[in-house]
Amino acid sequence: VQAELRFQLTRSGLGPDRKTTMVRDVRAGLSTRPRSIPPKYFYDDVGSRLFDAICDLPEYYLTRAEAALLASHAEPIVAQSGADVLIEIGSGMARKTSPLLTALCRRSAGLARRPPPLYVPFDIDADTIRRSATILLKAHPTLRVHGLAGDFSRDCKPMGLVAPPSVGTRLFAFLGSTIGNLDEDEAPALLRAIAHLMTPSDRFLLGLDLVKDVRHLHAAYNDASGVTAAFNRNVLRVVARELGGDVDPDAFGHYAFYDERLQRVEMHLVSERRQTLTLTAADLHVDFDAGEHVLTEISRKFTRESAERTLVEGGMALTDWLTAPHGAFALCVARRASDP
Ligand code: AVJ
Numbered sequence: 001v002q003a004e005l006r007f008q009l010t011r012s013g014l015g016p017d018r019k020t021t022m023v024r025d026v027r028a029g030l031s032t033r034p035r036s037i038p039p040k041y042f043y044d045d046v047g048s049r050l051f052d053a054i055c056d057l058p059e060y061y062l063t064r065a066e067a068a069l070l071a072s073h074a075e076p077i078v079a080q081s082g083a084d085v086l087i088e089i090g091s092g093m094a095r096k097t098s099p100l101l102t103a104l105c106r107r108s109a110g111l112a113r114r115p116p117p118l119y120v121p122f123d124i125d126a127d128t129i130r131r132s133a134t135i136l137l138k139a140h141p142t143l144r145v146h147g148l149a150g151d152f153s154r155d156c157k158p159m160g161l162v163a164p165p166s167v168g169t170r171l172f173a174f175l176g177s178t179i180g181n182l183d184e185d186e187a188p189a190l191l192r193a194i195a196h197l198m199t200p201s202d203r204f205l206l207g208l209d210l211v212k213d214v215r216h217l218h219a220a221y222n223d224a225s226g227v228t229a230a231f232n233r234n235v236l237r238v239v240a241r242e243l244g245g246d247v248d249p250d251a252f253g254h255y256a257f258y259d260e261r262l263q264r265v266e267m268h269l270v271s272e273r274r275q276t277l278t279l280t281a282a283d284l285h286v287d288f289d290a291g292e293h294v295l296t297e298i299s300r301k302f303t304r305e306s307a308e309r310t311l312v313e314g315g316m317a318l319t320d321w322l323t324a325p326h327g328a329f330a331l332c333v334a335r336r337a338s339d340p
């Protein structure tokens with residue numbers, strides 16, 4: 001079957017909506033202190049490519065650690081989950097997904113009377129979904145892909161519409177420690193929304209970065225070649241472009257550190273001088289003092305205890321805990337709690 005016939009895309013809650021949401025988010029974030037901009041706005045086309053480059057940095061161990069875990073555990077994870085469908089939340093370029101898809105396709109090839117393998121990448125950027133699907137369809141000739149362009153942080157229901165329980169057993173995956181962007185309230189809230197879509201036989205696969213020594217964490221977010229700094233500053237370009245702003249991203253410095261008490265990396269932009277940021281479409285003028293901060297991202301680091309707590313608060317129960325050598329990173333498999 002031709003690749004085009006094996007691909008479809010559904011857009012949900014984007015379009016003109018995006019700008020309205022961005023105006024609301026950016027206004028809320030910049031008019032209160034500490035000032036902040038939500039990390040989901042990093043990922044325009046340029047930002048997605050910069051993040052891709054981060055994944056290749058020698059200092060950024062996360063991607064390699066997770067890829068190694070998936071390379072050795074994808075097969076048993078998929079086999080034990082009995083999945084016919086992989087739904088990936090925040091799929092991006094889906095670089096880490098191939099071992100799961102290989103396992104999914106292999107499994108379904110060996111089983112009579114099961115639905116053909118289906119992959120549902122759920123991402124904020126439709127072009128990124130298309131680009132990754134083109135590659136994956138070539139690599140996996142029996143796979144079908146139904147992309148979903150939308151904002152999972154606002155609405156998880158589209159996943160249940162595109163891949164309802166009737167399509168087969170589902171494995172929901174949330175990889176790359178993206179959950180680290182969500183705080184102690186937001187993370188369980190998202191998990192609860194996913195748990196509500198799950199049947200008792202569906203499974204949830206979560207990739208988590210773990211607490212480790214400060215030096216490794218610091219280096220991962222302060223790389224020598226400055227890619228992370230460029231990624232951080234890019235959020236200002238995105239916001240300025242979409243909200244009619246004039247901003248000089250180079251007038252902001254990159255600042256990232258690990259907070260041991262909160263067990264999280266924080267990434268900030270620091271205004272290097274007194275300046276005013278004007279965003280016409282948001283009718284917003286923000287005055288910055290020299291040295292003033294904007295929080296652009298939290299990246300939480302987990303222990304087994306905090307991971308289990310988050311899952312339980314999210315209406316799920318841990319069934320498997322797999323860690324990389326040196327405990328750098330973890331994969332959790334979970335099921336819905338009996339009463340989520
Ligand atoms: C994609 C959210 C997992 O927090 O490590 C990388 C994003 N920020 N370098 C992370 C990021 C700075 C990344 N996540």
